[in-house]
Each structure stands twice: as C-alpha cells, then as structure tokens.
Amino acid sequence: MGQAGWKGLLQSAFDYKTEKYVIAKNKKVGLLYRLLQLTIVLYLIVWVFVIKKGYQDTDTSLQSAVVTKVKGVAYTNTSELGERLWDVADYVIPPQGDNVFFVITNLIVTANQRQSTCAEREGIPDGMCSEDHDCPAGEPVRAGNGVKTGRCLRVGNSTRGTCEIFAWCPVETQSRPRKPLLRDAEDFTIFIKNYIRFPKFNFSKANVLETKSKDFLKSCRFGPNNHYCPIFRLGSVVQWAGSSFQDIALEGGVIGIHIEWNCDLDRAASECHPRYYFNRLDDKHVKSVSSGYNFRFARYYRDSAGVEFRNLMKAYGIRIDVIVNGKAGKFSIVPTVINVGSGVALMGAGAFFCDLVLIYIIKKREFYRDKKYEEVRGREGAAQEAEAKALEQGQTEEEQQEGERQEEQPQTLPQSSSWKGNGSVCGKLPRSARTSALKHAKANVQQLQSLQTVGT
Incomplete structure (x- = not known):
C-alpha cells in the first residue's frame, strides 16, 4: 500500500456517518x-x-416439603406365612412418610433361616465345583449367599456339585412370582401433603383445602375437579400413569407424581393452584431380568432356646416418587x-x-x-473539490475548442485568393472560441497572401 493509500486510510478513521432518510x-x-x-x-x-x-419478575427457587401417609389393610393366607393381616406398618417402607416411599404388593418368603452350613444354590458360577480344592475355605461366593468351607458337595454319582457354604440356611428360594400377594393394595389410599414457598416474593401455600372440618380428609378423594383433596387411591394413580395395577403389582415398578405450581402473583393468592401429573418412570415396555422393582429385607426372631433365626423377604411393589417444581411471577x-x-x-x-x-x-x-449514500465534506474540502472541478472543466473546454478548430480548419481553406470569413458561422461559436477562430483565420489568410506573393 502506497503513501496515498495509508493517508486515505488514516483520514477515513476520522469520518463520521450519520443517517439519511x-x-x-x-x-x-x-x-x-x-x-x-x-x-x-x-x-x-x-x-x-x-x-x-x-x-413479570420470576422466582424459580421453589422451597418444598412433602409429607406422605398410606392407609389400608390386606389379608393373606400362604403356606410360608399362614394367615396374616397386613397394615401400614407391614407394607410401607420407610414407615416415616417422605417424598419417596415404597408399597409392598408381592413377596417371596424364605422362612426360618439360621446361620449354619448348607450347599450353595445351583446356577451360581462361582459356587460350582468338581473337587474340594475348587472351594477354598474362607472365600466368599461371588454373587452367592455365603462363605466357602472347603468342601464340594455332590449328589449321588454326579461329577459336578456345589460348594458348601456358611450362610443363612436354607438359602434364598429362587423363583419368580406368579400372582401378586397383596391384590387388595389397589384400594390403599395415599395422603400427600405439600408445602411450598417462593422466597423472593415471600409467598407460601399448601395443596390442602384450608378448612377446620375434621371429616374433610376422611371422605374426600382427589379428582379432576378437586385438586385440594390430597387423598389418592393407589389403583387410580397407577391407572393415570398408564399402567395396569395387576401387572405392576406382580413385579413392581416406579410411579412419579409431579406437583407443579405456576403462580401468577398479580392475581389473588386463591388463583394459585397445584397441577398434578402422573407417569411411570421405569421402562414398562422392556422385559428383562432387571424389569420391575424389588429389594430384600428380613424379620428377626429367637426361639425358646435363644437361637436367632429370620424370615427373608424379597419384596416387590410400587415405589412412589413425589416430584415438586414450579415458578412464580409478579409485575416488575x-x-x-x-x-x-x-x-x-x-x-x-x-x-x-x-x-x-x-x-x-x-x-x-x-x-x-x-x-x-452521499459524501459530504467540510469547507476546506469543498473548496478543494470546487477548484479541482474548475480545473477539470477548463481542461475540458480547451479540449472542446481544439476539437472545434480541427473541424473548422478544412472549411476555412479557400479555393481562391479572394476568401472572406463567414461571420454567420463564427457567430454561432462561443465568444472565446470565436475569438480564437478569428485569430487563426487571419493567420491563415496572411500565410496564403505571402505564398501568392512568392509565386508571382
């Protein structure tokens, strides 16, 4: 880039652009x-x-507390447990209501287990053996039920057996349930009390109707037109989540109860209502070894001799997750x-x-x-521009005059020595051009006269 280019770039840095409509x-x-x-x-x-x-200014930092209770009784009569009445202390885990709780709907019971030695259950790869050295003493069985004792137990003349273990014997019964044990759990009721607070606006509310009547919670049931009754029928919750109660009660599952608070605080506080949504959180469409929801727990006892034993229970059921979210808005x-x-x-x-x-x-x-787009210069720039235009116009006029003289020169050459200038032609030319043309014509006449004198 030359000096003129750098100079133009530097000057353009001080240009100012203004709008032109x-x-x-x-x-x-x-x-x-x-x-x-x-x-x-x-x-x-x-x-x-x-x-x-x-x-509106919004507040999404919702503060929430959830209290849950389950009510209902069920009667069962099985070979493992005999006749038994189930109430809330038996089938709800944990007993203190929280935003996550579990309702037992099915059980596989392994009764009267005591700590002793017995054969590991078949089907566990690390518990299979052919000789005693396959069962090193003191080594726990991976994915098994106890600790190896160093003996391989075989039945009859079989070449393969299972390791002897020290465990709670007999080992857990490995079978899948065929029908739900607590079929009456469909009519259990769930009480969900939810307190919320938006700290930015110091606004608090609960999902329970503000009433002093003690019979309200005993008789009401949640429905589309009764959002301030927090009593839910368990079978209805499963149905609203898009599942069949008998299917989910057999192998278990996870249900989400979503409570959403979207409050417009420009209106009255009574216009802020909770909205409920129900869905199944586990994948009910995929059937695999891990389908459903279950866990194990035990009930411990002592016999008359003081020996401890237990009933091991593999519990299937419905896990309820109460999820609360929301936001509040107010004019700002x-x-x-x-x-x-x-x-x-x-x-x-x-x-x-x-x-x-x-x-x-x-x-x-x-x-x-x-x-x-139009360029506008200051006074100095305008004067320089006007001067440049004048010079350019003067050069243009000179070029025009020169062209006119070249066009007129053949016409001014006379065929005889008695030529006279044509005033009508010169009158049509500009004054400056006319003067120049007359001078040029006189010079030509004088030149012709000198030539004629020499010829004579």
Missing part, C-alpha cells in the same frame, strides 16, 4: 417492511407479554423495559433487512444505493 417509493419493499413490523409487534404482544408474561418494571427495548431493537433489525433488500437485491439497487 430516503423515502423509497417501492411497493414490494414497503409491503415487506410492514409485514416485518406486524410480525414483530404480534411476537412482542402475544408471545412475550401474553404467553410468557415478559412483564425492569423486565418490562428490557422486553420493550428488545422489541424496538427488532424493529431496527427489520429496517436493516429491508435496506439490504433495497440496495443489494432488487433490480434498481444501484439507483437506490446512490440515493442512500
């Missing part, structure tokens, strides 16, 4: 501009202010100004887009570009 009489671009304006206004009013409530001038300013900025973006269409895309873009 040009009214373009172009119906297509004008229609496009109005459509963009209408779209932005509708977006700002409908989406930002009506739907999203952009004029700050988000209102921010969203209005964003709308105004979008208006400018619409005008910018139409400018691009006007000066770069349509057919008459060069014409509109020349009208939109």
Whole structure:
C-alpha cells in the first residue's frame, strides 16, 4: 500500500456517518417492511407479554416439603406365612412418610433361616465345583449367599456339585412370582401433603383445602375437579400413569407424581393452584431380568432356646416418587423495559433487512444505493473539490475548442485568393472560441497572401 493509500486510510478513521432518510417509493419493499413490523409487534404482544408474561419478575427457587401417609389393610393366607393381616406398618417402607416411599404388593418368603452350613444354590458360577480344592475355605461366593468351607458337595454319582457354604440356611428360594400377594393394595389410599414457598416474593401455600372440618380428609378423594383433596387411591394413580395395577403389582415398578405450581402473583393468592401429573418412570415396555422393582429385607426372631433365626423377604411393589417444581411471577418494571427495548431493537433489525433488500437485491439497487449514500465534506474540502472541478472543466473546454478548430480548419481553406470569413458561422461559436477562430483565420489568410506573393 502506497503513501496515498495509508493517508486515505488514516483520514477515513476520522469520518463520521450519520443517517439519511430516503423515502423509497417501492411497493414490494414497503409491503415487506410492514409485514416485518406486524410480525414483530404480534411476537412482542402475544408471545412475550401474553404467553410468557415478559412483564413479570420470576422466582424459580421453589422451597418444598412433602409429607406422605398410606392407609389400608390386606389379608393373606400362604403356606410360608399362614394367615396374616397386613397394615401400614407391614407394607410401607420407610414407615416415616417422605417424598419417596415404597408399597409392598408381592413377596417371596424364605422362612426360618439360621446361620449354619448348607450347599450353595445351583446356577451360581462361582459356587460350582468338581473337587474340594475348587472351594477354598474362607472365600466368599461371588454373587452367592455365603462363605466357602472347603468342601464340594455332590449328589449321588454326579461329577459336578456345589460348594458348601456358611450362610443363612436354607438359602434364598429362587423363583419368580406368579400372582401378586397383596391384590387388595389397589384400594390403599395415599395422603400427600405439600408445602411450598417462593422466597423472593415471600409467598407460601399448601395443596390442602384450608378448612377446620375434621371429616374433610376422611371422605374426600382427589379428582379432576378437586385438586385440594390430597387423598389418592393407589389403583387410580397407577391407572393415570398408564399402567395396569395387576401387572405392576406382580413385579413392581416406579410411579412419579409431579406437583407443579405456576403462580401468577398479580392475581389473588386463591388463583394459585397445584397441577398434578402422573407417569411411570421405569421402562414398562422392556422385559428383562432387571424389569420391575424389588429389594430384600428380613424379620428377626429367637426361639425358646435363644437361637436367632429370620424370615427373608424379597419384596416387590410400587415405589412412589413425589416430584415438586414450579415458578412464580409478579409485575416488575425492569423486565418490562428490557422486553420493550428488545422489541424496538427488532424493529431496527427489520429496517436493516429491508435496506439490504433495497440496495443489494432488487433490480434498481444501484439507483437506490446512490440515493442512500452521499459524501459530504467540510469547507476546506469543498473548496478543494470546487477548484479541482474548475480545473477539470477548463481542461475540458480547451479540449472542446481544439476539437472545434480541427473541424473548422478544412472549411476555412479557400479555393481562391479572394476568401472572406463567414461571420454567420463564427457567430454561432462561443465568444472565446470565436475569438480564437478569428485569430487563426487571419493567420491563415496572411500565410496564403505571402505564398501568392512568392509565386508571382
């Protein structure tokens, strides 16, 4: 880049650009501009202010507490347990209600286990053996039930057997349930009390109807038109989650109860209502060895001789997860100004887009570009520009005069020595050109006269 280029670049750094408003009489671009304006206004009013409530300050830091209780009884009569009545202390784990609890619907019981030695259950790879050295003493059986004693137990003349272990014997019964044990659990009721608070606005509420009647919670049931009754029938919860109670009671599953609080605090507090959603959280469509939900627990006893024994129970059932979320909003001038300013900025973006269409895309873009952009100089720059234009105009006039003289010269050459200038032709020329042409003609006449004298 030469010196002149660097000088121009340096001078351009001190240029200032100001807006120039040009009214373009172009119906297509004008229609496009109005459509963009209408779209932005509708977006700002409908989406930002009506739907999203952009004029409100929001609080999403919801503080929540959940208290749960389950009520109901069930009767069973099995060979392992005999006749038994099940109440809430038997089938709810943990007994203290929280936002996550478990309701037993099925059991596999291994009764009267005592700590002694017995054969490991077949089907466990690390418990299989052929000789005693396959069962090193003191080594626990991986994925098994006890610790190896060093003996390999074989039945009859079989070459393969299982290791003897020290464990709770007999080992756990390995079988899959065929039908749910607590079929009456479908009519159990769940009490879910939820307290919420939005700390930014110091707003608190609960999902229970504010009443002093003691019979309200004993008689009401939750329904589409009764959101302030927190008593849910277990079978209905499973149904609302899209499952069959008998299927989920057989092998277990996980149900989510979602409580959502979306509160518009510009309205009365009574208009802030909880909304409930139910869905099954485990994958009910995939059947595999890990399908359902189960865990093990034991009940311990001592016999008359003081020997400890237990009943091992593999429990299947329904795990309930209560999930609470929400937000609250209230009018504030700050988000209102921010969203209005964003709308105004979008208006400018619409005008910018139409400018691009006007000066770069349509057919008459060069014409509109020349009208939109104009260079304006200061007094010194204007004087220099005027001087440059005057010089350029003077050079142009001289070139025109020279061209006119060359065109007139053949016409001024006479065929005889008695030529006289034609005043009518010179009268049509400009004054300066006419004077120059007359001088040139006189010089030619004098030259011709000298030539004639020499010839004579």
